[in-house]
Amino acid sequence: MSIGIIGSGTLxxxxxxxLAKKGISATISNSRGPESLSTFVEEIGASIKAGxxxxxxxxxxxxxxxxxVDLKGALSALPAWxxxxxxxxxxxxxxxxxxxxxxxxxxxxxAVYGIKSVDLGEKYSSEVFSQFVPGARVVKAFNHNPGEALLEPKVSGGQRVLFYSGDDVAAKAEVGGIIEAAGFFPVDLGSLDVGGPxxxxPFGALSTHSFVKINE
Incomplete structure (x- = not known):
């Protein structure tokens, strides 16, 4: 199983x-090209390469x-999923x-947080996102906490909880496995139209909250 990352910002x-902390291989990319990531991949370990x-x-x-705002431009020219x-x-x-x-x-x-909500009409975000990746099996994950939270899978004597949701059972199982392998506690929120929102x-009831699974 190979893992790719599109985007090299905080998340x-x-x-x-x-992934690197657990020796899990992945290819990370950005719009500026692999050369811009050479120092980063040298710092974090051999399991991550730039592409x-x-x-x-x-x-x-x-x-x-x-x-x-960058989704359409970045994803529209990619090969079929x-x-x-x-x-x-x-x-x-x-x-x-x-x-x-x-x-x-x-x-x-x-505004006080430096953001504003994008008006999607009656649609939820993963419904719109799925239109940019036709033919893909979409799983929503890694978005509900600040990206810095991924640096600390173990907090307060337990494991940080990461939520995920999707409509394809097998796809969710694979993503849940990655979450667990990286040291977090995966929690399945069900289908995209339920778990995604x-x-x-900015308004999801479970977003921005840091949940921890206390290990007995």
């Missing part, structure tokens, strides 16, 4: 670090760790420039 890079977006996207399981597993690590939010009018808009309750920022 993508810390997911790679979590092109196309190389990362060809893996059996691919984490998409991109900003919402052909039933491979794609992990939706995104949230439907837009990051605001500090000097933009939106950053001080009193009508936006999220629960764990999605």
């Amino acid at each position: 993508g890079s810390n997911f790679a670090r979590a 092109t977006v196309e190389e990362a996207a060809s893996a059996d399981i691919v984490l998409v760790a991109l900003r919402w 052909n039933g491979r597993v794609v992990i939706d690590g995104t949230n439907a939010v837009e990051f605001l420039a500090p000097d933009s009018p939106d950053a001080t808009d009193a009508r936006n309750p999220l 629960l764990a999605s920022l």
